Amino acid sequence: MKKTDNCNTCQISLVEEGSVRFPCPKCGEAIGRCQACRVLGNLYECQCGFVGP
Template identity: 50%
Template sequence: MSTTDEQGTRSCVSCGISVAGTNAARFKCPDCGTVIYRCAKCRKQSNLYECPDCGFLGP
Protein backbone atom coordinates (compact mmCIF):
# COMPACT_ATOMS: atom_id res chain seq x y z
CA MET A 1 0.00 0.00 0.00
CA SER A 2 1.14 3.56 -0.59
CA THR A 3 -0.28 7.02 -0.08
CA THR A 4 -1.94 6.89 -3.50
CA ASP A 5 -5.70 6.26 -3.47
CA GLU A 6 -7.72 4.17 -5.92
CA GLN A 7 -8.09 7.11 -8.36
CA GLY A 8 -4.30 7.56 -8.44
CA THR A 9 -4.39 10.76 -6.39
CA ARG A 10 -1.34 11.24 -4.22
CA SER A 11 -2.09 12.45 -0.71
CA CYS A 12 -0.08 13.65 2.27
CA VAL A 13 0.36 10.82 4.78
CA SER A 14 0.11 13.30 7.68
CA CYS A 15 -2.96 15.41 6.80
CA GLY A 16 -4.50 13.62 3.82
CA ILE A 17 -4.67 16.53 1.34
CA SER A 18 -3.94 15.92 -2.33
CA VAL A 19 -0.33 16.77 -3.12
CA ALA A 20 -0.72 16.79 -6.91
CA GLY A 21 0.90 19.91 -8.34
CA THR A 22 2.33 21.02 -4.99
CA ASN A 23 5.80 21.20 -3.49
CA ALA A 24 5.42 17.84 -1.75
CA ALA A 25 8.17 15.48 -0.65
CA ARG A 26 8.25 11.92 -1.95
CA PHE A 27 10.40 9.38 -0.14
CA LYS A 28 10.55 5.73 0.83
CA CYS A 29 9.71 4.53 4.32
CA PRO A 30 12.99 3.84 6.17
CA ASP A 31 11.68 0.47 7.38
CA CYS A 32 9.72 -1.10 4.51
CA GLY A 33 10.33 1.05 1.41
CA THR A 34 6.70 2.10 0.81
CA VAL A 35 6.51 5.41 -1.06
CA ILE A 36 5.31 8.21 1.22
CA TYR A 37 4.18 11.72 0.27
CA ARG A 38 4.17 14.71 2.61
CA CYS A 39 2.89 18.21 1.85
CA ALA A 40 5.10 21.26 2.39
CA LYS A 41 3.00 22.46 5.33
CA CYS A 42 3.32 19.20 7.28
CA ARG A 43 7.05 19.05 6.55
CA LYS A 44 7.55 22.65 7.70
CA GLN A 45 5.58 22.03 10.91
CA SER A 46 7.40 18.70 11.49
CA ASN A 47 4.05 16.91 11.84
CA LEU A 48 4.37 13.23 12.65
CA TYR A 49 3.63 10.66 9.98
CA GLU A 50 2.93 6.95 10.07
CA CYS A 51 3.72 4.53 7.27
CA PRO A 52 0.44 2.98 6.09
CA ASP A 53 2.13 -0.41 5.57
CA CYS A 54 4.42 -1.04 8.53
CA GLY A 55 3.42 1.64 11.07
CA PHE A 56 6.84 3.34 11.19
CA LEU A 57 6.50 6.73 12.91
CA GLY A 58 8.57 9.67 11.75
CA PRO A 59 8.88 13.38 12.36
Protein backbone atom coordinates in the same frame (compact mmCIF):
# COMPACT_ATOMS: atom_id res chain seq x y z
CA MET B 1 -0.79 0.51 -9.23
CA LYS B 2 -1.76 3.31 -6.92
CA LYS B 3 0.48 6.34 -6.82
CA THR B 4 1.18 8.21 -3.65
CA ASP B 5 -0.45 11.48 -4.46
CA ASN B 6 -1.66 12.42 -1.05
CA CYS B 7 0.08 13.56 2.08
CA ASN B 8 0.57 10.67 4.48
CA THR B 9 -0.30 12.90 7.43
CA CYS B 10 -3.20 15.10 6.35
CA GLN B 11 -4.26 13.37 3.11
CA ILE B 12 -4.11 16.56 1.10
CA SER B 13 -3.24 16.18 -2.57
CA LEU B 14 0.45 16.60 -3.24
CA VAL B 15 0.15 19.23 -5.92
CA GLU B 16 1.93 22.05 -4.15
CA GLU B 17 5.52 22.83 -4.85
CA GLY B 18 7.59 21.65 -1.94
CA SER B 19 5.72 18.44 -1.34
CA VAL B 20 7.85 15.33 -1.29
CA ARG B 21 7.54 11.61 -1.80
CA PHE B 22 9.98 9.14 -0.39
CA PRO B 23 10.10 5.47 0.56
CA CYS B 24 9.52 4.41 4.13
CA PRO B 25 12.90 3.74 5.78
CA LYS B 26 11.52 0.57 7.27
CA CYS B 27 9.36 -1.07 4.64
CA GLY B 28 10.01 0.96 1.50
CA GLU B 29 6.39 1.89 1.01
CA ALA B 30 5.92 5.22 -0.71
CA ILE B 31 5.16 8.05 1.68
CA GLY B 32 4.03 11.50 0.67
CA ARG B 33 4.30 14.69 2.65
CA CYS B 34 2.92 18.09 1.81
CA GLN B 35 4.83 21.28 2.33
CA ALA B 36 2.61 22.33 5.22
CA CYS B 37 3.33 19.16 7.18
CA ARG B 38 7.03 19.51 6.49
CA VAL B 39 7.04 23.08 7.74
CA LEU B 40 5.01 22.16 10.79
CA GLY B 41 7.16 19.11 11.42
CA ASN B 42 4.13 16.87 11.62
CA LEU B 43 4.92 13.24 12.16
CA TYR B 44 3.96 10.70 9.56
CA GLU B 45 2.95 7.17 10.26
CA CYS B 46 3.48 4.47 7.68
CA GLN B 47 1.08 1.60 7.32
CA CYS B 48 3.84 -0.61 8.70
CA GLY B 49 3.79 1.37 11.92
CA PHE B 50 6.92 3.38 11.35
CA VAL B 51 6.63 6.94 12.64
CA GLY B 52 9.06 9.60 11.55
CA PRO B 53 9.56 13.36 11.42
